[in-house]
Structures are given as structure tokens and as C-alpha cells.
Amino acid sequence: MAELVRVAVDAMGGDNAPTEIIKGVVEAVHADERVKVFLIGQEDVVKKELAAYSYPAERIEVVHASEVIETGEPPVNAIRGKKDSSIVKGLGLVKNGECDAFVSAGSTGAVLVGGQVLVGRAKGVERPPLAPLIPTENGCSLLIDCGANVDARPSQLVQFARMGSIYMENVMGVKNPTVAIVNIGVEEEKGNALVKETYPMLKECKDINFIGSIEARDIPAGKADVVVCEAFVGNVILKLYEGVGATLIKKVKGGMMTNLRSKIGALLVKPALKQTLKAFDLEEYGGAPLLGLKGLVVKTHGSSKSVEIKNTILQCITFQEQDVVGKITASIAAAKEEG
Amino acid sequence: MAELVRVAVDAMGGDNAPTEIIKGVVEAVHADERVKVFLIGQEDVVKKELAAYSYPAERIEVVHASEVIETGEPPVNAIRGKKDSSIVKGLGLVKNGECDAFVSAGSTGAVLVGGQVLVGRAKGVERPPLAPLIPTENGCSLLIDCGANVDARPSQLVQFARMGSIYMENVMGVKNPTVAIVNIGVEEEKGNALVKETYPMLKECKDINFIGSIEARDIPAGKADVVVCEAFVGNVILKLYEGVGATLIKKVKGGMMTNLRSKIGALLVKPALKQTLKAFDLEEYGGAPLLGLKGLVVKTHGSSKSVEIKNTILQCITFQEQDVVGKITASIAAAKEEG
Numbered sequence: 001m002a003e004l005v006r007v008a009v010d011a012m013g014g015d016n017a018p019t020e021i022i023k024g025v026v027e028a029v030h031a032d033e034r035v036k037v038f039l040i041g042q043e044d045v046v047k048k049e050l051a052a053y054s055y056p057a058e059r060i061e062v063v064h065a066s067e068v069i070e071t072g073e074p075p076v077n078a079i080r081g082k083k084d085s086s087i088v089k090g091l092g093l094v095k096n097g098e099c100d101a102f103v104s105a106g107s108t109g110a111v112l113v114g115g116q117v118l119v120g121r122a123k124g125v126e127r128p129p130l131a132p133l134i135p136t137e138n139g140c141s142l143l144i145d146c147g148a149n150v151d152a153r154p155s156q157l158v159q160f161a162r163m164g165s166i167y168m169e170n171v172m173g174v175k176n177p178t179v180a181i182v183n184i185g186v187e188e189e190k191g192n193a194l195v196k197e198t199y200p201m202l203k204e205c206k207d208i209n210f211i212g213s214i215e216a217r218d219i220p221a222g223k224a225d226v227v228v229c230e231a232f233v234g235n236v237i238l239k240l241y242e243g244v245g246a247t248l249i250k251k252v253k254g255g256m257m258t259n260l261r262s263k264i265g266a267l268l269v270k271p272a273l274k275q276t277l278k279a280f281d282l283e284e285y286g287g288a289p290l291l292g293l294k295g296l297v298v299k300t301h302g303s304s305k306s307v308e309i310k311n312t313i314l315q316c317i318t319f320q321e322q323d324v325v326g327k328i329t330a331s332i333a334a335a336k337e338e339g
Numbered sequence: 340m341a342e343l344v345r346v347a348v349d350a351m352g353g354d355n356a357p358t359e360i361i362k363g364v365v366e367a368v369h370a371d372e373r374v375k376v377f378l379i380g381q382e383d384v385v386k387k388e389l390a391a392y393s394y395p396a397e398r399i400e401v402v403h404a405s406e407v408i409e410t411g412e413p414p415v416n417a418i419r420g421k422k423d424s425s426i427v428k429g430l431g432l433v434k435n436g437e438c439d440a441f442v443s444a445g446s447t448g449a450v451l452v453g454g455q456v457l458v459g460r461a462k463g464v465e466r467p468p469l470a471p472l473i474p475t476e477n478g479c480s481l482l483i484d485c486g487a488n489v490d491a492r493p494s495q496l497v498q499f500a501r502m503g504s505i506y507m508e509n510v511m512g513v514k515n516p517t518v519a520i521v522n523i524g525v526e527e528e529k530g531n532a533l534v535k536e537t538y539p540m541l542k543e544c545k546d547i548n549f550i551g552s553i554e555a556r557d558i559p560a561g562k563a564d565v566v567v568c569e570a571f572v573g574n575v576i577l578k579l580y581e582g583v584g585a586t587l588i589k590k591v592k593g594g595m596m597t598n599l600r601s602k603i604g605a606l607l608v609k610p611a612l613k614q615t616l617k618a619f620d621l622e623e624y625g626g627a628p629l630l631g632l633k634g635l636v637v638k639t640h641g642s643s644k645s646v647e648i649k650n651t652i653l654q655c656i657t658f659q660e661q662d663v664v665g666k667i668t669a670s671i672a673a674a675k676e677e678g
Contacts, residue, residue: 137586137589137590150523150530150531151531151532184487184489184571184575191489191571192490192571193489193490216577216578216582217578219582220582220585220586220587221585232523232530232534232572233572235555236523236575236576237555237575238555239554240555240576240579240580241579241583243559244559244579244584244587245583245587246556246560247475247559248584248588248619249587250476251476251619252591252612252615252616254615255608255613255616256608256611256612258614259611261610261611262607262610262611264604265603265604265607266604268603268604268607269601269608270604271600271601272594272598272601273594273595274594275597276590276594279590280586
């Protein structure tokens with residue numbers, strides 16, 4: 001039997017911790033026998049929750065961490081100050097090679113800062129991007145970067161394009177994924193200073209399938225598999241996706257409750273509609289990887305339920321088995337040699 | 340009787356020109372007797388369309404323009420080269436004081452460039468922003484700037500905040516409108532270099548109701564009346580609004596067609612739903628003003644139907660009667676004196 005993929009999971013992070021996290025972990029080990037989970041958190045709490053399930057004992061190990069980093073805490077202070085927190089301990093396991101990946105629904109800031117400081121960047125990577133999958137008309141695209149470091153340089157965006165391509169190809173199974181840069185028009189001369197400088201550099205990359213600029217209206221239509229942008233813009237895109245989605249769904253529900261006729265219609269339509277809209281839910285696609293580190297770090301939504309935790313753990317297996325870290329490092333080294 | 344507000348309308352611009360444009364113009368002069376429209380375009384075409392309607396002849400005047408600027412033409416060349424186009428002629432009427440406003444559904448680039456070059460900036464204005472109204476949960480907000488000039492300076496964003504406030508208060512009737520800057524978090528220390536520099540400057544402005552940062556997810560919820568951002572980000576927000584909306588509506592429709600039960604429900608739900616979703620349609624809110632010029636220039640959607648043209652012309656009346664240009668100039672002069 002091949003070696004198990006070892007995934008450290010933060011049992012204490014997110015709105016639904018530890019209950020949903022632990023449920024998701026149990027579901028993951030049942031769903032795939034190639035994984036072992038290290039469940040990090042306050043031992044008594046975690047063990048009590050785990051006792052409710054039956055699972056292969058050798059594939060879930062509880063690691064005690066006495067402290068919890070709260071969402072509101074300044075990330076740098078939290079990482080420095082709380083050495084016995086689930087986030088610091090989990091990242092430490094990846095750093096020292098005891099685990100291959102770390103998954104957390106906790107403080108985004110702490111996971112981003114901790115990932116860079118504790119796990120460290122892979123050789124040659126200038127800046128590790130946070131890259132969530134976003135739903136589109138026919139599937140999903142990778143939005144890269146939505147992280148905490150804004151005002152990126154062109155060379156960093158080019159690395160994002162390479163890392164995103166490798167992720168989509170190897171983890172999501174998209175052959176020769178299309179890559180586009182977010183812009184305010186499709187013509188090559190359009191854009192702000194950053195995009196204008198980055199565009200010709202992307203055009204030169206022979207190892208990615210660059211298709212040019214993408215306007216924001218074409219992102220939900222799924223016109224590119226990898227959507228490259230600077231983190232400020234990425235953050236706006238990600239959060240507006242949520243916001244417009246939530247408001248529209250509320251409007252649709254309100255519209256259905258207008259009169260008796262529409263209320264009866266709503267009852268008939270509801271089950272089919274629910275199923276369809278599920279495919280457009282950001283949380284269905286698992287967590288966002290922080291790419292370009294020496295190991296894998298994944299941030300899931302603060303509101304993660306068990307299904308997102310399970311899906312994220314299963315993605316970690318593919319990530320590890322496809323050696324994405326190795327492929328990213330090789331691709332960046334090759335680009336350096338060429339350039 | 341008070342003087343008429345004189346609005347020049349581009350009869351030749353947009354996907355539905357001239358039919359829908361001319362229909363909207365006729366509707367506008369019937370709806371409000373304070374307006375006179377100068378309909379600019381190829382005389383024979385325009386007059387033939389007009390012949391289908393009855394209207395007060397003294398309030399619609401046809402102005403001949405032999406040329407048409409197409410959407411794909413490079414804006415600067417088009418404005419320079421096509422002196423007898425409907426856009427150049429219409430802007431000329433505003434420039435020389437024969438009209439108070441110009442409305443066009445034609446080439447956005449040509450309208451933006453022409454507005455700045457031909458009509459000219461009002462005294463003290465650094466950069467004229469394009470400011471569309473976007474639908475929110477309970478009404479609409481002004482998104483300022485979505486124009487063609489990216490990479491703005493902090494002092495420009497501060498002027499956008501002032502101009503947007505004046506517009507929302509005087510044209511849309513929002514008392515003491517709230518102003519927020521688009522950011523990646525609500526804490527004051529968050530943001531890119533531009534936002535970090537602009538934030539304290541906005542906080543100092545005593546003449547606007549600045550409420551701090553707004554995250555993109557809160558824009559559709561309507562948490563601010565005036566949403567300030569640099570044009571690249573504004574363009575992404577505007578187009579993603581369209582894109583997510585279109586994709587979700589398609590998903591909802593698809594979901595309703597899943598099976599017989601849901602199809603019957605869809606029939607019952609449809610009329611009420613259509614009515615509700617209309618309120619979330621970008622085109623219901625009329626055109627986007629290019630603020631900070633010596634006169635009013637409004638860009639309506641390329642796909643404008645008569646209702647958008649009519650609503651836009653009616654907004655021009657309020658804009659003129661409230662002396663928005665005068666108020667903007669005064670506000671910017673006062674700010675200069677203080678600073």
C-alpha cells in the first residue's frame with residue numbers, strides 16, 4: 001500500500017467548529033483510504049466530539065493545542081504570540097514534514113501570514129497567492145490572487161498564472177487550462193499600468209495557455225479556467241460574487257412570495273431550483289489553496305460545513321499525489337532559466 | 340413659463356438607434372413639458388422615424404449630422420476625424436451653450452473623450468468620473484468612477500466623493516447621502532496604497548457623510564449611497580454585477596425547467612418574479628453621467644430601449660434645475676480654499 005497523505009486539520013477554526021469540522025474529517029477518511037488526518041485542537045473537546053463517530057482509529061490522530069486564534073486578532077501578533085494555537089501547530093507539522101497539508105476555516109489573516117512565515121515559500125516563488133475556485137456557468141474557475149498582499153508586481157502576476165495553470169491541470173483535471181488577465185476591455189492596449197506591463201509578459205510564456213484579457217462580465221460565464229489578477233481586484237471579485245448572489249437570491253425568493261399564485265408556484269419550483277443553485281454556491285468547491293509554499297495550506301470558508309471540509313481534504317490528496325509543489329518549483333525554475 | 344431645459348440626444352448611437360432613441364425622446368417630451376430635445380442625426384432617417392408620432396413640434400428639433408461614430412472606432416481619432424458626427428455635434432451644442440445636456444447610447448470611449456475635450460472640465464475638477472447608478476436591495480447607489488482613466492490619485496477620489504454626494508442629493512433626492520470607499524476590509528489600516536492614502540483625506544471632509552470602507556459584498560446590500568473607487572475597480576464591479584446577474588438568472592430559469600412539476604411552478608411564478616427582477620436591472624436606472632464637466636454629458640447603455648432614454652432625459656431636467664454643475668464647482672472651490 002502506498003504511503004498515506006497526511007493532512008493536518010484545524011479543529012477550532014470557523015463558525016461551525018469543532019462540530020462540522022470533525023464531521024467533515026470523519027466523512028473524508030471514510031471517503032478515501034489514502035488519507036490520514038491530524039486533528040488539531042483542544043484535546044478534550046475534540047475527543048468528545050469524535051466519540052460520536054465510528055472511524056478507522058489509525059487514520060485520525062488528535063494533536064493537542066491549548067490556544068485558539070480568534071478571527072479579529074491582528075494576524076502577525078497572533079502567529080507570534082500563540083505558539084500553542086491550532087493554526088501555529090498545524091502549520092508547524094507541515095513545516096517539519098510531519099504533514100503534507102494544513103486545512104483551516106479559521107482566521108484568514110493568520111493562515112496567510114502563518115503560511116508564509118512558518119511553512120515558507122517554495123524556491124523561486126516571489127509571493128504566494130490565495131486562489132479560490134469560483135462557480136461559473138459550466139463548472140468553476142480559479143481566481144488567483146485573493147490574498148492579503150495587494151499592489152503586486154508584473155513578475156508576480158506571471159507566477160500566479162503559472163501556479164494557477166498547474167493547479168487547475170493537476171488538481172482539477174482541466175487539460176491545458178485557459179489563462180486570462182482581468183482587464184477593463186479585451187484590446188491589448190487597455191488596462192492600468194500593472195496590466196499593461198503584465199500582458200506582454202504573459203503572452204511570452206510558452207508553458208501556459210494565455211488567451212488574453214477577460215472582462216469581469218465574462219468571469220461568471222466561465223470564459224477562462226485561470227483568472228489572474230492583483231489581490232485587491234481579486235478580493236473585490238470574490239466578495240461581489242457573494243454579494244450579488246445573495247441579493248439576487250433574496251429578490252427571487254421575495255418575488256415568489258408576492259401573491260397567492262406565485263406562492264403556489266414557488267412550492268412547485270423550490271426543489272429543482274435549490275438543486276441548480278447549489279452548483280453556484282462558492283462553498284461547494286472546497287477551500288482556497290495558498291499556492292507557492294513548501295507544503296499545501298488551504299483556507300476554507302469561515303462558515304464551512306462538513307461537506308466543504310471533506311471536499312478540501314480530498315483535494316489535498318490529489319494535490320500531494322500529483323506533486324503540485326514539485327511541479328510549481330520546477331516551472332518557476334525553468335522560467336528563470338529562460339528569462 | 341420658466342426657460343426650457345435643452346437636451347441634445349444622439350439619434351444614431353446604440354444597438355437600437357434610431358427607433359428606440361426617437362421613441363424615448365417623444366415619450367420624454369410628453370412626460371415633462373419643461374424639456375426641449377435637439378435630436379441629432381441623419382436628417383432624413385430621423386424625420387422619417389419621427390413622422391410616426393404626434394408630439395409638440397416646438398419641443399423636438401432635428402439637427403442634421405451626416406456622420407456616425409461606430410462603437411469599435413478608436414475614440415480620439417473618431418472625435419478628431421468625424422466633425423459632422425452626432426456625438427461631436429451634440430457635444431458642440433453643450434460646449435457653446437445652445438444645449439444644457441447631451442445624451443448618447445453610442446461609443447462609450449468617444450463620449451468620454453469628447454466630453455472632456457469638447458465640453459471641458461468644470462473649474463477645479465482634476466478628472467471627470469463616469470458614475471452609473473447600480474441597483475441594490477432597496478434602491479440604487481452611485482458607483483463613481485467607472486470611466487476610461489485608470490490609476491487615479493487620492494485627490495481625484497476625494498473629488499469623486501464630493502461630486503457623487505452632490506449628484507445623489509440633488510438629482511436622486513437622497514438626503515445627506517452616505518459615502519464609502521471600496522476596500523478589502525473595513526478596518527482603517529486595510530487597503531492598497533491608493534486607498535490607504537485616500538481614507539484619511541475623506542475622513543477630513545466635513546461636507547460629505549463619509550462612513551468608511553465598504554467591502555464589495557456589501558455594495559449590493561446598499562450599505563452606501565455613494566461608492567467611491569478608482570476606475571479599474573469600478574469597471575470590474577459594474578461588469579461583474581452584470582455577469583453574475585446574467586448567469587444566476589440563467590441558472591434560475593434552467594432550474595425551473597428541470598421537470599414537469601417545476602415547469603408548472605415556473606408558469607405561476609413568472610409574472611411576479613419578472614416584476615421583482617426588473618428592479619435589479621441596471622438599465623432601469625437611466626444613463627451614467629460624466630460628472631465634473633462644464634455641462635452635463637450622459638452615457639446610456641448601448642442596448643438602451645426607449646424607457647432608459649426617457650428616464651435619462653428626465654434626469655437631465657433635475658440636474659439642470661438643481662444647478663449641479665454650479666454646486667460641484669462651488670464645492671470644489673470651497674475645498675481648495677480650506678485645504
